[in-house]
Amino acid sequence: MDVRAQVATVFHLDKCIGCHTCSIACKNLWTSREGAEYMWLNNVETKPGTGYPTQWEDQTKYQGGWEVKGKSLKLRLGRRLGVLSNLFFNPNLPIMDDYYEPWTYTYEHLFNAPPSSEQPTARPISKVTGKFMDIEAGPNWDDDLGGSPVYARNDPNLADLSDAERAALFRLEQLVFFYIPRICNHCLNPGCLAACPSAAIYKRAEDGIVLVNQDKCRGWRFCVSGCPYKKVYYNWMAGKSEKCILCYPRMETGQAPACFHSCVGRIRYLGVLLYDAERIEEVAKSPETEMVAAQRSLILDPKDPTVIAAARMNGINDEWIGAAKKSPVYRFVKEWALALPLHAEFRTLPTLFYVPPLLPIAASSKRGKYDLTDGEFFSSLEDSRIPIRYMARLFSCGNEEIIKTAIKKLWAVRTYMRAASVGDISDQRATSAMSELGCTPEEAREIARLTSLPRWSDRFVIPPYQREDVIQQLTSPIGHKAQVGFGSNVPVRRGP
Amino acid sequence: MIDLFLFGIFPYIALVILIGGSIWRYATKQFTFSSLSSQFLEGRLLFWGSVPWHYGIIVILIGHLIGIFIPSGVMAFNRIPLRLYILEGTALALGLLLMVGLVLLLVRRSTSPRIRRVTSTMDIVLLVALLLQVLSGIGTAVFYRWGSAWFPQTATPYLWSLATFSPKVEYVTSLPLLMQVHTANSFVLLAIFPFTRMVHMLSIPISYLWRPSQIVVWYRRQAR
Ligand code: SF4
Ligand code: SF4
Numbered sequence: 001m002d003v004r005a006q007v008a009t010v011f012h013l014d015k016c017i018g019c020h021t022c023s024i025a026c027k028n029l030w031t032s033r034e035g036a037e038y039m040w041l042n043n044v045e046t047k048p049g050t051g052y053p054t055q056w057e058d059q060t061k062y063q064g065g066w067e068v069k070g071k072s073l074k075l076r077l078g079r080r081l082g083v084l085s086n087l088f089f090n091p092n093l094p095i096m097d098d099y100y101e102p103w104t105y106t107y108e109h110l111f112n113a114p115p116s117s118e119q120p121t122a123r124p125i126s127k128v129t130g131k132f133m134d135i136e137a138g139p140n141w142d143d144d145l146g147g148s149p150v151y152a153r154n155d156p157n158l159a160d161l162s163d164a165e166r167a168a169l170f171r172l173e174q175l176v177f178f179y180i181p182r183i184c185n186h187c188l189n190p191g192c193l194a195a196c197p198s199a200a201i202y203k204r205a206e207d208g209i210v211l212v213n214q215d216k217c218r219g220w221r222f223c224v225s226g227c228p229y230k231k232v233y234y235n236w237m238a239g240k241s242e243k244c245i246l247c248y249p250r251m252e253t254g255q256a257p258a259c260f261h262s263c264v265g266r267i268r269y270l271g272v273l274l275y276d277a278e279r280i281e282e283v284a285k286s287p288e289t290e291m292v293a294a295q296r297s298l299i300l301d302p303k304d305p306t307v308i309a310a311a312r313m314n315g316i317n318d319e320w321i322g323a324a325k326k327s328p329v330y331r332f333v334k335e336w337a338l339a340l341p342l343h344a345e346f347r348t349l350p351t352l353f354y355v356p357p358l359l360p361i362a363a364s365s366k367r368g369k370y371d372l373t374d375g376e377f378f379s380s381l382e383d384s385r386i387p388i389r390y391m392a393r394l395f396s397c398g399n400e401e402i403i404k405t406a407i408k409k410l411w412a413v414r415t416y417m418r419a420a421s422v423g424d425i426s427d428q429r430a431t432s433a434m435s436e437l438g439c440t441p442e443e444a445r446e447i448a449r450l451t452s453l454p455r456w457s458d459r460f461v462i463p464p465y466q467r468e469d470v471i472q473q474l475t476s477p478i479g480h481k482a483q484v485g486f487g488s489n490v491p492v493r494r495g496p
Numbered sequence: 497m498i499d500l501f502l503f504g505i506f507p508y509i510a511l512v513i514l515i516g517g518s519i520w521r522y523a524t525k526q527f528t529f530s531s532l533s534s535q536f537l538e539g540r541l542l543f544w545g546s547v548p549w550h551y552g553i554i555v556i557l558i559g560h561l562i563g564i565f566i567p568s569g570v571m572a573f574n575r576i577p578l579r580l581y582i583l584e585g586t587a588l589a590l591g592l593l594l595m596v597g598l599v600l601l602l603v604r605r606s607t608s609p610r611i612r613r614v615t616s617t618m619d620i621v622l623l624v625a626l627l628l629q630v631l632s633g634i635g636t637a638v639f640y641r642w643g644s645a646w647f648p649q650t651a652t653p654y655l656w657s658l659a660t661f662s663p664k665v666e667y668v669t670s671l672p673l674l675m676q677v678h679t680a681n682s683f684v685l686l687a688i689f690p691f692t693r694m695v696h697m698l699s700i701p702i703s704y705l706w707r708p709s710q711i712v713v714w715y716r717r718q719a720r
Binding site: 096131215 | 527531614701
């Protein structure tokens, strides 16, 4: 057993209101710079939708992540010699138009325009060329199903659905969507890292954060292709790749990452997971339908004495083990089996897990009007407006049992709590739904509490980093700054 | 006098700038070492420019190195005329490929508004210098046949005389003007190397072929 610690995260999608506060917090802090305007290290996507960059989930287009070939695990990008032979032109690179061309407006024209009979307008100008431009796409262009004939209909996850199901999904009175906020998953088997020819990307052993060493990065851009989630971005001005750093400078001082801290829906949870690094490759090779279960089995019980002993052997101190015991992520992912990885079939073993949204039921129009009371409110999975197969594609590699169990449990907890607090559901019905799933009343109350009434310290169990002890005193702070994934010591000057 | 400077003194200056400049840049501004790729902004022309250029120049450079280090091998190879024709034909074809690649890259730099935004003066200087080098090379191949036959008897001894600090400039000055331009410009390229994007040649990531697929760094065991 090779125990390592990972600062892992859970997003509870039922609570996300799609406000993009998280994205703005991140943008203001990290990417409001030249060359980084188009980067959204945190972005919030409407599903169904094509996402950002467009159709990032379609790996036949971008070749991100891993695949099992014979008995071994290989990058979809190809073997290493093949990667190097593409050094001069990367055929799998998303280009700016797959994201969008950043722009601003000629605001000063509103003040400086000469007198005229027409109102002055502020026209859009490109942040790249500085010229007037026609805006063709932007961040969240498909927000809330905007332009759904172009975007939502081309969602790669719809491939599994039947034509009838797809048609039903887009019938006006049935239209439905939910949000998926995305950041880098700080994977256990990162595709970005494995694809970097310069070995500039590394995983911090203490907390598992994946960083790009800005001094070592040579701008080969294979990380951008290798990451199936497209969460490494190429800074076109600096010629370096950048990614989410999980706000480690904030965490090292006991603060939650900015997107977590600012989240309006309080959907985000953060805590330590202990896992067995020896089994990474074995788990990453699991058959698709067993992927989610296999990844869950990789996570170790922080209360198990043998795990604790092995963790101590690896230099994980007692404060971190203590934090792992209190981790909300461990509860959601392992104990309660409610939180699932997004597209685990990419085999990077992501450590950001999602509690799936409760499926909205379809209204019926049997009696000539739309009726929601027909049948039970929290009713069957089959009647859902979002086909369960679609959710399974996103969160359980197509394995419908796993996602069904999670959603049923969420329902059971709601039913139980409603019986307890409102009382219009019989106790017997409430408990029978739960006992079917092996969920005790205590557990249901715990889930409900951590879902709807968590305090800051319940959501974020940030381990004490003790950097002062850990970083060697002799390290030059300037050199250190350049090596830890963000910023540069020299000005970025390029262009005429 | 000018000959002595260009072919007897300047080569040493260029070499000192090349080595000193590269070390200085690596030591003080490693952050600026990058391929500075602009594929993200424009990909179509880049493909037709960059791929022929890079593969062509790798082969051509290796050819030049073989001529310098194993001239007897080249002479022996060329003893059969057919082999000579094939060698020269390939070299000329590669030269033309390089020219096409470079011209496309120059066109791209000057026409695409997105690319202009990330084009520094040094990028243009470099492209022009490289084009001059390629054109003089092609010219030599066309007008002064067969280069691979006389290169080992002129350029090679000249470079060796440089290496032994007893420069014999007459090897170059007796050559046609085109060849002199090619030679002088090659030293110019060496001299500007540390100040251009060419430094990315120093970070060819060959070690990717054998490095471990995952890299985990412990702060506590910082030796790695
Ligand atoms: S999600 Fe993050 S860690 Fe995983 S492959 Fe992408 S960039 Fe790397
Ligand atoms: S801030 Fe929170 S609620 Fe708002 S979009 Fe982001 S994740 Fe969702």
